[in-house]
Amino acid sequence: xxxxxxxxxxxxxxxxxxxxxxxxxxxxxxxxxxxxxxxxxxxxxxxxxxxxxxxxxxxxxxxxxxxxxxxxxxxxxxxxxxxxxxxxxxxxxxxxxxxxxxxxxxxxxxxxxxxxxxxxxxxxxxxxxxxxxxxxxxxxxxxxxxxxxxxxxxxxxxxxxxxxxxxxxxxxxxxxxxxxxxxxxxxxxxxxxxxxxxxxxxxxxxxxxxxxxxxxxxxxxxxxxxxxxxxxxxxxxxxxxxxxxxxxxxxxxxxxxxxxxxxxxxxxxxxxxxxxxxxxxxxxxxxxxxxxxxxxxxxxxxxxxxxxxxxxxxxxxxxxxxxxxxxxxxxxxxxxxxxxxxxxxxxxxxxxxxxxxxxxxxxxxxxxxxxxxxxxxxxx
Amino acid sequence: xxxxxxxxxxxxxxxxxxxxxxxxxxxxxxxxxxxxxxxxxxxxxxxxxxxxxxxxxxxxxxxxxxxxxxxxxxxxxxxxxxxxxxxxxxxxxxxxxxxxxxxxxxxxxxxxxxxxxxxxxxxxxxxxxxxxxxxxxxxxxxxxxxxxxxxxxxxxxxxxxxxxxxxxxxxxxxxxxxxxxxxxxxxxxxxxxxxxxxxxxxxxxxxxxxxxxxxxxxxxxxxxxxxxxxxxxxxxxxxxxxxxxxxxxxxxxxxxxxxxxxxxxxxxxxxxxxxxxxxxxxxxxxxx
Numbered sequence: 001x002x003x004x005x006x007x008x009x010x011x012x013x014x015x016x017x018x019x020x021x022x023x024x025x026x027x028x029x030x031x032x033x034x035x036x037x038x039x040x041x042x043x044x045x046x047x048x049x050x051x052x053x054x055x056x057x058x059x060x061x062x063x064x065x066x067x068x069x070x071x072x073x074x075x076x077x078x079x080x081x082x083x084x085x086x087x088x089x090x091x092x093x094x095x096x097x098x099x100x101x102x103x104x105x106x107x108x109x110x111x112x113x114x115x116x117x118x119x120x121x122x123x124x125x126x127x128x129x130x131x132x133x134x135x136x137x138x139x140x141x142x143x144x145x146x147x148x149x150x151x152x153x154x155x156x157x158x159x160x161x162x163x164x165x166x167x168x169x170x171x172x173x174x175x176x177x178x179x180x181x182x183x184x185x186x187x188x189x190x191x192x193x194x195x196x197x198x199x200x201x202x203x204x205x206x207x208x209x210x211x212x213x214x215x216x217x218x219x220x221x222x223x224x225x226x227x228x229x230x231x232x233x234x235x236x237x238x239x240x241x242x243x244x245x246x247x248x249x250x251x252x253x254x255x256x257x258x259x260x261x262x263x264x265x266x267x268x269x270x271x272x273x274x275x276x277x278x279x280x281x282x283x284x285x286x287x288x289x290x291x292x293x294x295x296x297x298x299x300x301x302x303x304x305x306x307x308x309x310x311x312x313x314x315x316x317x318x319x320x321x322x323x324x325x326x327x328x329x330x331x332x333x334x335x336x337x338x339x340x341x342x343x344x345x346x347x348x349x350x351x352x353x354x355x356x357x358x359x360x361x362x363x364x365x366x367x368x369x370x371x372x373x374x375x376x377x378x379x380x
Numbered sequence: 381x382x383x384x385x386x387x388x389x390x391x392x393x394x395x396x397x398x399x400x401x402x403x404x405x406x407x408x409x410x411x412x413x414x415x416x417x418x419x420x421x422x423x424x425x426x427x428x429x430x431x432x433x434x435x436x437x438x439x440x441x442x443x444x445x446x447x448x449x450x451x452x453x454x455x456x457x458x459x460x461x462x463x464x465x466x467x468x469x470x471x472x473x474x475x476x477x478x479x480x481x482x483x484x485x486x487x488x489x490x491x492x493x494x495x496x497x498x499x500x501x502x503x504x505x506x507x508x509x510x511x512x513x514x515x516x517x518x519x520x521x522x523x524x525x526x527x528x529x530x531x532x533x534x535x536x537x538x539x540x541x542x543x544x545x546x547x548x549x550x551x552x553x554x555x556x557x558x559x560x561x562x563x564x565x566x567x568x569x570x571x572x573x574x575x576x577x578x579x580x581x582x583x584x585x586x587x588x589x590x591x592x593x594x595x596x597x598x599x600x601x602x603x604x605x606x607x608x609x610x611x612x613x614x615x616x617x618x619x620x621x622x623x624x625x626x627x628x629x630x631x632x633x634x635x636x637x638x639x640x641x642x643x644x645x646x647x648x649x650x651x652x653x654x655x656x657x658x659x660x661x662x663x664x665x666x667x668x
Contacts, residue, residue, distance in 0.1 A: 106484055106485075106488070106564065106565070108564050108565075108593075108594050108595075108631075109594075109595065111488060111491050111564075111565045112488055112491075112492065113485075113488065126636055142492060143485065143488040143489045143491075143492050144489055144492045144493065181485065184483055184484075184485055186484060211483055211484050211485065213457060213481045213482060213483045213484065213630070214483035214484070214485065214486075216458055217458075217483070243627075243628040245622075245625050245627065247620075247622070255538075256538055257536065257537045257538030257539060257628075258536070258537075258562065258627055258628025258629045258632060259534075259535065259536025259537060259538065259539030259540070259562065259589070259591055259617050259628075259629070259632075260536065260537075260538040260539040260542055260617075261627070261628060262539075262591060262592070262617040262618040262620070262621055262627050262628075262632070263539050263542070263615070263617045263658065263659055265620045265621070266617060266618065266619045266620050266641075266657075266658065267657070267658040268620070269619065269620040270657050270658060275620060278621070278625075278627055278628070280628040311538040311541050311542055311545070313519075313520075313521035313524070313538065313541050342541075342542075342545055343521070343524075344521075344523070363660055364542065364658065364659060364660055365658060365660050368658075
């Protein structure tokens, strides 16, 4: 779960990481008021869970209250990468001497936390890593020991940080590590961490991604979830207990298991079709879940055929077939649905589907071939 | 002989009294796996499945009493880290964690701890192990596999079953199947398992089932080109997956330019691995 910048800054403040003065606002009036409180010069930042806010016009500097009012009107209600802006963060304007990049993230390669810092702050770190990889300092952290003091000094030295800031910088990294551990984050990032012209450090931007698997330990952080900030179909997927991702094609997929769901999409592509979605229904494909999933898939009017691929294994396929049948009766759709079942009692399961409008298939290849053909016919 | 588990395996089930634990314990027993004990804190002294398996309060006691030499974990995700630490501290040589959804930082601490220990970990979020006709440690359906000379390693669950089923349909048997799991931080990886199959006299060829995310398949490709004499066939799921979206598994995510199926396929092909375009194509690509 990604946190919004303002939410991340709330956490930073709780941990003593300095951030600019500022507040969240949802209306032009509020923005004006905050702007007055902060002395007129502010940065207005759209709060959306999307990169490239600046390029999309979602971050504006206002030098006067009038400007703030004008920009507020432009940013609120704007759409950035398809996400509507409902909230903005109004921060005091800070004059910058130097920008630093700082983050702690799960590193898949070492399977440990990784501290990264760079004197090239304020830029897209992926770009820095492509163009100037030597400018990024990386230090693997022992997850049982935590950060060592020498590592902090080592990082400060390697990003050419003036000694005057070592102490404050070390404190910020240590606190950032605490945020990472305490919140079960997968990423905590400050980009940029700036040295102001008043010679103070301040986290101008903040990004925190939390481990969804660990949210049970952090009920207070779960409240941060902003359902308006996520694609609606994916939220619906979560509501009905399936993993759902919208794609661009016209063949709906309903599969048990993430790997098999990907493989099903792949074979559709291989055969010249295009999947409309990724949907992993998980274990126990019961009637209710199948019905909810089919409804979700059919919300997309582009869908011209559906492929249900359930590898039952221990699950009894006659039970799965009954579930699919009862769901199918509830749905009333003319869209062709191909069903492929394997596992315990699969022949009985496929027999149950005979005489209905559902199209049974024996192999994944056969099922995909039919689904692709039906989709092409539906488009013609 | 076989890799990791066989008739000599004396299995302990952590979380045996839960729904999943109990159901799969019965399935494993039906496959004639030698299950010697279960552990559920607070339920020590009970017996489950009509007196077939004794339950203990702690792994240490279970090991002392029954001589268990492998553990399979079905406890809820929030207890996974602790359950693995407990098994490792009881010096169980092999721990297989089936549970899905373990917090990543818990697993990073486990992984670090394991680096100074002898225990081998498989999983979490995996279907476990199967050595046909000898032992089933986990949830792989026994009826879709026959005994033979092909080693199978997979990051996936039902996709693994799909491949096992395709092998069986083609009359091909399996020496052992290892489901290594779909999490980004996990125990044994492809290379660890390839080493075991390379050294296993019963295995003549290996099937690898990978997916998008991470670079385990690329590391496997390096190992195959330098150290592997047996033929390898691979299927990589997710060639149609978009970047930046987590495809169900926590580990199945294309981040930036890394972790794509194309990268993995190319690396494996360069190492002489034959690539199947879909699971049912795998049997036809296996040559000895």
